[in-house]
Amino acid sequence: MPDQPSTLRARRRAQTQRTIQAHAIRLFGERGYDATTMNDVAEAAGVSPMTVYRHFPTKEDLVLVDRIGELIAERVVASSTGLPLSRRIGAALVDAAAALTGDDLTADRQFLLVRLRLMISTPALRARHLDNQYALQQAIVSALGDEAADPDTAFRAQAAASACLAALHTALVRWAADEGRTDLPRLIGQALAAVFGDDVAGSAR
Incomplete structure (x- = not known):
């Protein structure tokens, strides 16, 4: 089953993306879009800012993807x-x-x-x-x-x-x-x- 590792990675990536976006939307709703930074989102999601940018290159992407x-x-x-x-x-x-x-x-x-x-x-x-x-x-x-x-x-x-x-x-x-x-x-x-x-x-x- 050579595709299993890549499939597992894709699932983990999708789950990480969903987690980051869920925290971003929550923070935007609570604090406002302009008042929330990418670092705030990273801290709330328990990941590094680099991970946030890897999944969402821009702040707008956190809402629109x-x-x-x-x-x-x-x-x-x-x-x-x-x-x-x-x-x-x-x-x-x-x-x-x-x-x-x-x-x-x-x-x-x-x-x-x-x-x-x-x-x-x-x-x-x-x-x-x-x-x-x-x-x-x-x-x-x-x-x-x-x-x-x-x-x-x-x-x-x-x-x-x-x-x-x-x-x-x-x-x-x-x-x-x-x-x-x-x-x-x-x-x-x-x-x-x-x-x-x-x-x-x-x-x-």
Whole structure:
């Protein structure tokens, strides 16, 4: 089993990354983003500052790095190719939100809520968040593989992904304003309905 050591290292690396980020988000929420340093995060996580920088090269990365793009891409790949792109992407967004905010995932839901508040309220993070939105759009299009191989199809996929992500952003802002008390997948479905109509929203929730 030659891959076992490398797999174990990858798991340890992922766990270290999650631990560092969890402490960072907690500190940012308690003290404020600007008042918290990378050294503060390292001390709270019980690692060296060098380890923090190895996993998160910039302070913004401590907030913005996530697996959401991966989750959405997986669900796009698994969706039926016979459905319109907007329905497939919309359903992927709703399913990913449900996976991150389920009833048995209170800690994950709180983590996501604090991250979202930071993205909305911190100017430096708002700018980087736009870059992340573009990267997420590209991840969705890439997940379509050969379906988006020609320029015209890729263009339509980019447009559909952009519209769905705009609906997602609107739902996330509302969810943050509601202090996470409302059902995020349902809010996303409502935002999709406002953009595409009830047919897409219904298939996405």
